[in-house]
Amino acid sequence: MSRKIKLIWDFRGPASAKTAEHHEIHLKEFIEAEKLPINITGFEIYNEMYAIAFMVVTDEKMIAVRDALRPHRGEIFE
Numbered sequence: 001m002s003r004k005i006k007l008i009w010d011f012r013g014p015a016s017a018k019t020a021e022h023h024e025i026h027l028k029e030f031i032e033a034e035k036l037p038i039n040i041t042g043f044e045i046y047n048e049m050y051a052i053a054f055m056v057v058t059d060e061k062m063i064a065v066r067d068a069l070r071p072h073r074g075e076i077f078e
Helices: 016-034 057-070
Strands: 004-012 040-047 052-058 073-076
Touching: 004 016, 004 057, 016 040, 016 052, 016 057, 052 057
Parallel strands: none
Antiparallel strands: 004 052, 004 073, 040 052
16 A cells, blocks of 8 residues: 655635635645545644645655645655
8 A cells, every 4th residue: 555645735824724725625626637546635724823735645646746736845644
């Protein structure tokens, strides 16, 4: 089984929660358009000034998705 990578986009400022929530919509659209094997996405609000949007991809697809969408960072997804 291949490793799963969580690609993360950071959003800061008073509109960070709404921006992260909206960004997740685009991530879902990308997964559908590219027919990616994993469809795990989400957004997390840490406080009123910081939120993230994320998507999980397989190790094999990570480079292509990273180059297309340019996430701010990534981590191993468990």
